[in-house]
Amino acid sequence: MVMTVRLNRLTKRPKLLTAPIVADHLILLDRRCRCRGMKEVKPGLGATMATPQRQEWPFPPGAECFAAWKKAISLLVDCSLPEDADPALFDFHGSSWQLPGAFLHVSGGSAMAMSRTQQVIDERPTPHMVLFMVLSGRVTSNYDGLVQEHEPGDIVVVDYSLPYESQTSGFEAITLTFDKASVPAELQNNAHGLVLTANDPTGAMLGTQIKALAEHIDGLSVHQGQVTVDGILQFAAAAYATPTTRERRDRRFLFQRASSTARQSLSDPDFGPDELVNALGVSRSKLFRLFEPYGGVQRWMLAERLRGSLQSILRSTPDHKIAAIARNHGFRSEAHFSRAFHKRYQISPSSVRTLAGESMRMATYETMLRHGGGNGGAIVEAWLAAARA
Template sequence: MTTEDISRVPHSVFSLDAVPVAEQFDVWRESIGCLFEVDVPKEHRAEGFRAELDAHVIGDLAMARTHTQAQEWARSSATIARDGMDHLMIQIYEAGTMEFTHRGREQVFGQDALVVFDLAQEMRSRTSDFTNLSLLLPRPLIEPLLKQGGDRHMQIISAQGNPLARLLVDHMTALKSLASGMSLSQATEASAATLALTAACLNASKSEDGQGEAGIAFALLVRARQRIAEHLRDPDLSPARVARLSGVSRTRLYEMFEPFGGVLAYIREQRLRLALRMLIDHRFAEQPISAIAADCGFANDSAFSRAFRARFGTTARDMRATPAWAHRRGREFDRDLDRRYEEWIRLISA
């Protein structure tokens, strides 16, 4: 295995080639579980399963090209609550199709278009064998650039007759092909340009208005999550204060955060994720763990230690010493699997 050039953008290629045929789908499901729940008919699993995911971290963004077999995909409320992912994901399909139902309408998505996923919302889809390209954009970076609100989840933007959509499709394809040769400073500039181009494309494309009770409820949830993010480091942040900041009653707030295990559970999860990012970030290597805990809004060290171990299965000290926290089962083939992309997806700016 060659030593990775740390002056270049991080690059990971996950492949099942070294995995025994009978275990290939289970390993794929375990790995892609960082984003989606997947399933295929049992009779197809014994025949072996093909999947490859080629990922780069480009500044504050992540890009991945996925090539895999037909399967079912889902992000359930349980998955959303567990991973706390708060990104938009833009996909283009280079081969194959995706079928899904959204707001009572069945749709088929294929080539020459973009589809927008809001990873804070539930989704279910079915895909044929496919190759696609995914761009993950942290919500705090893209939302300030959008000129209109509205729910963009599962929005399809055709590139036919749409110059900005065509430009974004071409840009994503070119960016992925050039990413391996980029320096970290070049990636930072490319990241900013990609965010601006994506915002321009979304601003020029009509979004779902998100009106009605469901749309209003989601808009309120987004606002409450934003207020929590703004005040996350304050140890005195409480449900009552979140409700005041968000302009909703406490009863409504509790209803909104029920899928996340409650408001306090959501706040604790976001604080733990922030602490995790700081622990493995070399910029905070000299900062005491107790200071990191306090900076993330934990009132005392013992509460932080208990919560961290319960969430990640290890201590904060051990995490800092060995940040490869997606621990493996010790299978013989695990050493040949490059699963770093899972950690990158979790830890890009959020």
């Protein structure tokens, strides 16, 4: 758990804002940031003495909470719940503070999904960006084609002018919203989806600053709060601008392109590293470095073909020949397929089919699929290991 004990008082049952207040705050933030820019502003006595006002979400878990959350969040994104989620059990909570050039929000909730497609961007434009820090739970997000899994301690940049989608089974987080035009260029340019983790020294330092702001903001003046935010954004700009951080993001994106391209052709036994190099337009050495953690391109492709065939065996009927499944997944012969399959799983394809015929084991597999977050290949291998044990 990343959160400190003192920070828990903010996320225990703090609340967010109703829809009109969200809109008012964003408009106010936009106006203030555009006037303020990066110029030094001397605070008046009111800003020096006044403390930021906490706004709290007034709805306990339930259907009314869900309806209000959906109305408020729809100002920026399309939102929904998982198909098997009950709105009567929906939970969302949060606290928000308005500063002259930023909007701090500590929030959490149950399973939900949000998306800001290009259509939403066109219909509901906003000039803002956010730093989003996960405190607990997991969040899977797609940043204009780059899919990333966020866990506690991760801090990601989200640019509202670019598409993104996210889904979670439950989370607690801190969000810092700011005007894109008012921050250093390192955060404005090509920062969408950049991530710092708690294992990165700069990520750990940035996380400490963000959590300290959320923990102590009630005791700061408006001016002190804004000065703190300015320092956080200056440090974040320097942290995210490092070549290592951007290269890490770009490598993830290239790997996703490569893996997606390869999966579309895995049924072709003639498709290999050379064909993938040509499809991507990258050098063979760069492609190998990309797949080096998986033992190379060939080994990764073999593993994917075997996972796919394992899933097909479980879904197929007894009259569907093993040889046909092998051909459909890029194996030239049933013998080659059986040897590779047994080497990886220490069991024959026909024995897996026997296991799949037992209703109790298949019911376990279906349950794992429903709650496994969509990673079917990993789930089917975990099921097989459990079934063999």
